[in-house]
Amino acid sequence: MKRKSRINSNTLLLLITIALFIVMYAIGCVIYHEKGFDHLQTFLNILITNAGLLCVACGMTCVMLTGGIDISVGSLIAMDCMILAYGMGVKGYPCIPLLIFVLVIGLVFGLVQGFLVGYLDIQPFIITMAGMFFARGMTAVICTKQLSITQDANALFYSWANYKIFLPKFLGYLNSKGKLQIPFIRPTVLVALSVVLIIFFVLKFTKFGRALYAVGGNEASAKLMGLNVRSTKLKAYILSSFLCSIGGICYSLNTMSGSVQQAVGLEMDAIASSVIGGTLLTGGVGSVFGSLFGVLINGTIGTLVNTNGKLLSSWANIATAALLCFFIILQSVFALVKERKS
Amino acid sequence: MSSQKWGAVVGFLKRVVKMKMFLPFFCLILVLLINLIKSPGFFSIDIKNGVLFGRLIDILNRGSEIAILAVGQTLVIAVSAGTDISVGSVMSLSACFCCMSLAGYGVSSTNTLAIPMILGILGGILMGGICGVFNGTLVSKLKIQPMVATLILFTAARAIGLLLCNNQITYIRYEPYKYLGNFIPGCPIPTSIFVTAGVILVVAILLKKTSLGLYIQSVGINKRAARLLGINSSKIIFLCYVICGLCAGVAGIVASSRIYSADANNIGLTFELDAILAVALGGNSMAGGKFNLAGSIIGAYTIQAITTTLFAMGVSTDQAPVVKAIIVILIVALQAPVFKTWFANRSLKGKSQVKETVGA
Numbered sequence: 001m002k003r004k005s006r007i008n009s010n011t012l013l014l015l016i017t018i019a020l021f022i023v024m025y026a027i028g029c030v031i032y033h034e035k036g037f038d039h040l041q042t043f044l045n046i047l048i049t050n051a052g053l054l055c056v057a058c059g060m061t062c063v064m065l066t067g068g069i070d071i072s073v074g075s076l077i078a079m080d081c082m083i084l085a086y087g088m089g090v091k092g093y094p095c096i097p098l099l100i101f102v103l104v105i106g107l108v109f110g111l112v113q114g115f116l117v118g119y120l121d122i123q124p125f126i127i128t129m130a131g132m133f134f135a136r137g138m139t140a141v142i143c144t145k146q147l148s149i150t151q152d153a154n155a156l157f158y159s160w161a162n163y164k165i166f167l168p169k170f171l172g173y174l175n176s177k178g179k180l181q182i183p184f185i186r187p188t189v190l191v192a193l194s195v196v197l198i199i200f201f202v203l204k205f206t207k208f209g210r211a212l213y214a215v216g217g218n219e220a221s222a223k224l225m226g227l228n229v230r231s232t233k234l235k236a237y238i239l240s241s242f243l244c245s246i247g248g249i250c251y252s253l254n255t256m257s258g259s260v261q262q263a264v265g266l267e268m269d270a271i272a273s274s275v276i277g278g279t280l281l282t283g284g285v286g287s288v289f290g291s292l293f294g295v296l297i298n299g300t301i302g303t304l305v306n307t308n309g310k311l312l313s314s315w316a317n318i319a320t321a322a323l324l325c326f327f328i329i330l331q332s333v334f335a336l337v338k339e340r341k342s
Numbered sequence: 343m344s345s346q347k348w349g350a351v352v353g354f355l356k357r358v359v360k361m362k363m364f365l366p367f368f369c370l371i372l373v374l375l376i377n378l379i380k381s382p383g384f385f386s387i388d389i390k391n392g393v394l395f396g397r398l399i400d401i402l403n404r405g406s407e408i409a410i411l412a413v414g415q416t417l418v419i420a421v422s423a424g425t426d427i428s429v430g431s432v433m434s435l436s437a438c439f440c441c442m443s444l445a446g447y448g449v450s451s452t453n454t455l456a457i458p459m460i461l462g463i464l465g466g467i468l469m470g471g472i473c474g475v476f477n478g479t480l481v482s483k484l485k486i487q488p489m490v491a492t493l494i495l496f497t498a499a500r501a502i503g504l505l506l507c508n509n510q511i512t513y514i515r516y517e518p519y520k521y522l523g524n525f526i527p528g529c530p531i532p533t534s535i536f537v538t539a540g541v542i543l544v545v546a547i548l549l550k551k552t553s554l555g556l557y558i559q560s561v562g563i564n565k566r567a568a569r570l571l572g573i574n575s576s577k578i579i580f581l582c583y584v585i586c587g588l589c590a591g592v593a594g595i596v597a598s599s600r601i602y603s604a605d606a607n608n609i610g611l612t613f614e615l616d617a618i619l620a621v622a623l624g625g626n627s628m629a630g631g632k633f634n635l636a637g638s639i640i641g642a643y644t645i646q647a648i649t650t651t652l653f654a655m656g657v658s659t660d661q662a663p664v665v666k667a668i669i670v671i672l673i674v675a676l677q678a679p680v681f682k683t684w685f686a687n688r689s690l691k692g693k694s695q696v697k698e699t700v701g702a
Contacts, residue, residue: 140660
């Protein structure tokens with residue numbers, strides 16, 4: 001009984017996150033009531049626009065559980081989008097092989113990074129930073145122009161991007177003109193949410209998932225326990241880059257374009273989402289549901305800035321950075337307090 | 343050639359390879375050689391319009407920002423085994439702050455200055471210092487991993503710069519403001535070279551004449567041991583980040599003066615990679631501890647030489663990072679502990695074999 005009632009600092013962080021999300025959303029509903037912020041569709045739009053980020057954040061959480069980090073994700077997404085846009089828009093390749101190609105690229109990218117981090121013991125930050133510039137540069141090597149995928153280029157991909165999955169009718173609401181609006185989601189949301197569920201089960205119930213926690217908690221004792229630390233790290237980076245490629249496809253379905261400057265700073269959003277969701281930077285603690293709320297908070301900030309209309313878009317960046325800073329400081333204060341107690 | 347002589351040559355080569363400055367010089371010479379073969383006119387220096395003109399001068403001139411950043415980055419890497427990835431964004435922020443204060447908020451182009459130029463420049467450098475204080479506090483006081491702490495400013499600084507400039511490019515069309523990044527009338531040498539020399543001189547004096555250099559090394563090698571020796575580790579780490587921030591500020595002002603404007607989106611773009619690459623090329627270990635300032639500076643000019651070569655070969659600005667990223671990975675991989683033990687084992691094996699043959 002006693003163990004259950006005690007709230008440790010990690011669950012406290014998660015609770016703070018959930019409370020923050022609810023408070024932020026409620027404030028948005030009150031302030032932007034006339035602009036329709038309180039409609040269900042606004043919330044669903046946050047999911048639709050951030051489906052890619054959600055996939056990436058799940059992969060980031062896995063890597064951060066091992067105590068590492070992957071800052072190559074934003075550039076990798078730009079590269080994926082560019083491959084899709086160039087392949088379909090300029091070369092006219094069919095869409096299924098291209099999607100498989102993008103996923104394979106994610107696997108290979110993760111394999112190289114994971115090998116360098118896991119087997120050569122190089123700091124993950126330096127490797128993934130090099131990866132970040134490499135992927136961004138490769139995007140420019142493919143094409144420096146801004147490309148878009150039109151209906152003529154690939155009808156199948158276009159139909160996926162515009163496919164609406166309507167929710168049950170009773171959730172509908174009347175808009176300002178008195179017309180019934182039925183809330184809808186896009187296929188990417190289903191993809192992203194199933195990624196969250198799968199990763200949740202992997203982390204909770206598989207040997208690999210538990211190994212991630214063990215390696216991040218204490219590498220030396222994980223090794224003594226007989227875990228293969230190196231291959232666990234390798235797999236974590238492969239998983240991250242693979243999920244990032246899935247995220248890249250979602251992102252591409254959302255934007256239908258490819259350019260060198262795409263998804264700049266997305267790595268920051270993904271890291272912020274994980275950290276806000278209660279993943280410790282030192283590794284060993286965290287969950288994907290926390291990251292889900294992190295992404296929702298991130299999306300809410302963006303939507304608030306957009307709904308306002310007068311604020312510059314850089315405010316969203318600054319707000320995310322400030323939140324990340326706040327949560328990092330909170331984590332480190334908790335850690336210092338714990339240290340002092342013991 | 344007799345085997346003895348051959349052995350002496352090999353021994354000499356081995357000693358050269360093990361020298362601290364081998365890697366930076368080797369890379370620089372390699373790049374210059376490639377250029378010499380590809381374009382024989384590479385080393386010619388003429389005087390056009392009263393100023394020096396030529397590829398080498400261009401490398402020295404354009405490499406200034408990287409060299410200044412590399413100075414700060416070397417200290418940060420040495421002291422905390424982590425890099426400051428915010429330098430590029432901080433450059434952009436300090437340039438924006440400087441131009442904003444010179445032109446006044448919301449003005450996109452100006453011929454007259456709102457405040458004296460020197461005040462604006464000092465303000466810009468100070469802005470870099472403030473960013474350094476922020477990073478330093480997070481790393482030294484709150485014990486956050488350096489890269490994550492600096493990641494905050496990596497995104498935020500550029501966004502704040504955009505806000506300061508009201509989302510536009512602020513032009514300072516005031517002649518003396520262009521001097522810093524270009525030429526002072528009557529002087530044939532680019533001004534940025536003097537600025538770089540000044541920064542290097544100040545930091546070198548700080549390191550040699552005070553015990554700061556020694557402290558940085560001891561904190562970088564073992565933080566706890568340094569602490570037990572009575573060195574205030576967190577203060578030293580803090581100081582290094584502040585110096586790095588100030589360097590980024592100076593680099594930002596120079597970059598802004600080059601284009602006599604503050605372009606928040608493009609100033610200092612991918613410079614963090616260049617700065618880290620310069621330190622790695624300079625033969626410094628990414629794991630902290632001993633450092634070599636001169637190596638980093640030569641590394642910085644090597645990077646610029648590589649960049650210039652790439653541009654001469656028709657590679658665009660966006661594409662150049664591919665090559666640099668590959669070089670970073672190669673160098674860092676060669677420094678990896680796995681490779682080091684492998685090399686050590688190999689040379690040990692070689693020695694034991696020699697002993698065996700001597701014994702037989």
